[in-house]
Amino acid sequence: MLPGTILFALSLLVRRGLCATYGVHDTFQGSSFFSGFSFQTIADPTNGRVNYVSQATAQSEGLATVSGSHFILRADSSKTLSASGPGRDSFRIQSNNAYGTHVSVFNVQHMPQGCATWPAIWEVAPNWPNGGEVDILEGVNDQSPNQSTLHTSSGCTMPASRSETGTPLQLDCNVLVNSNAGCGVHINDANNYGPDFNNNGGGWYAMERTSSFVKVWFWARNDGSVPSDVMNGANSVNTDNWGTPDAYFPNTSCDIASHFQPSNIIINLTFCGDWAGSVYPSSGCPNDCITWVNNYPSSFSNAYFDFIWVKVYQ
Numbered sequence: 001m002l003p004g005t006i007l008f009a010l011s012l013l014v015r016r017g018l019c020a021t022y023g024v025h026d027t028f029q030g031s032s033f034f035s036g037f038s039f040q041t042i043a044d045p046t047n048g049r050v051n052y053v054s055q056a057t058a059q060s061e062g063l064a065t066v067s068g069s070h071f072i073l074r075a076d077s078s079k080t081l082s083a084s085g086p087g088r089d090s091f092r093i094q095s096n097n098a099y100g101t102h103v104s105v106f107n108v109q110h111m112p113q114g115c116a117t118w119p120a121i122w123e124v125a126p127n128w129p130n131g132g133e134v135d136i137l138e139g140v141n142d143q144s145p146n147q148s149t150l151h152t153s154s155g156c157t158m159p160a161s162r163s164e165t166g167t168p169l170q171l172d173c174n175v176l177v178n179s180n181a182g183c184g185v186h187i188n189d190a191n192n193y194g195p196d197f198n199n200n201g202g203g204w205y206a207m208e209r210t211s212s213f214v215k216v217w218f219w220a221r222n223d224g225s226v227p228s229d230v231m232n233g234a235n236s237v238n239t240d241n242w243g244t245p246d247a248y249f250p251n252t253s254c255d256i257a258s259h260f261q262p263s264n265i266i267i268n269l270t271f272c273g274d275w276a277g278s279v280y281p282s283s284g285c286p287n288d289c290i291t292w293v294n295n296y297p298s299s300f301s302n303a304y305f306d307f308i309w310v311k312v313y314q
């Protein structure tokens with residue numbers, strides 16, 4: 001029989017190990033995106049110049065394709081639009097499974113680029129904002145702010161000083177504050193967004209959500225410090241080995257467990273609208289945003305995601 005102190009030390013080790021080690025639950029790669037995600041043909045709540053198409057339309061128009069083990073989602077880049085008709089064909093896919101505490105890893109080769117684009121990889125629970133929203137990758141017009149953001153109901157704020165490599169923006173996550181700006185953290189890694197991300201072969205975004213924090217990491221494709229379990233898409237991952245996150249949202253003054261419910265992953269691409277449209281004139285982009293979307297289809301030929309895989313660990 002082991003002495004009690006050793007047993008106690010062992011139990012701490014085991015508990016610690018369990019806390020940061022996760023086993024793979026879902027793998028999306030190639031055509032398994034079609035069974036794991038659903039295409040949502042809803043109107044864009046952020047007023048984008050977009051027409052979210054069904055899976056059948058996306059496949060017949062070549063907007064959702066499988067290439068080897070890659071999965072590619074793109075906007076239409078051939079049609080000139082009537083100003084009075086629907087917006088540019090694009091995609092909004094949502095995972096069929098919802099996840100509570102988990103780790104999600106996105107191995108992305110290419111993300112949508114171009115003026116007027118507003119792509120996002122994010123997670124959200126039903127009954128928004130009470131179940132919380134985590135924006136993992138989001139930006140507009142190839143530019144700023146390359147941020148990860150939480151959006152919550154009231155009573156969730158972040159400390160100004162925390163252990164992260166990114167730069168904190170607004171500290172209150174409440175959607176009612178400052179027109180739903182949320183509590184964002186600007187990711188400082190080079191090549192984390194837009195054309196620079198693509199020219200560098202993309203990289204990995206990862207998010208860990210527990211009952212006491214949310215963390216987001218980004219590693220560029222050629223980053224020397226990408227953890228081997230992330231790089232290899234291992235069957236289990238240990239976030240203890242991943243280093244300081246780019247964005248850290250602790251429970252210091254936000255009860256993460258009650259502000260975040262099981263969430264679906266959403267991958268979408270809209271155009272103009274509340275954010276990309278409003279900052280378009282100061283983005284160094286030509287013309288005005290709506291005209292650009294309507295009349296310059298070929299400028300959207302690089303408005304696509306190319307996923308090597310997406311994995312969710314629990």
Ligand SMILES: *[C@@H]1O[C@H](CO)[C@@H](O)[C@H](O)[C@H]1NC(C)=O
Pocket residue numbers: 043044045046092119120122135138268269270
């Ligand atoms: C697309 O994603 C962004 C990112 O969070 C979100 O604000 C916007 O509402 C989304 N559009 C749709 C239709 O989901």
Ligand SMILES: *[C@@H]1O[C@H](CO)[C@@H](O)[C@H](O)[C@H]1NC(C)=O
Pocket residue numbers: 142143144145146190191192193194195196197
């Ligand atoms: C966002 O990332 C792009 C690409 O790396 C970079 O050019 C741009 O300056 C960044 N924006 C901000 C606000 O850091």
Ligand SMILES: *[C@@H]1O[C@H](CO)[C@@H](O)[C@H](O)[C@H]1NC(C)=O
Pocket residue numbers: 211212251252253254255
């Ligand atoms: C934050 O989470 C830690 C770890 O689970 C817990 O011990 C602590 O009580 C929590 N703090 C608050 C303010 O909820």
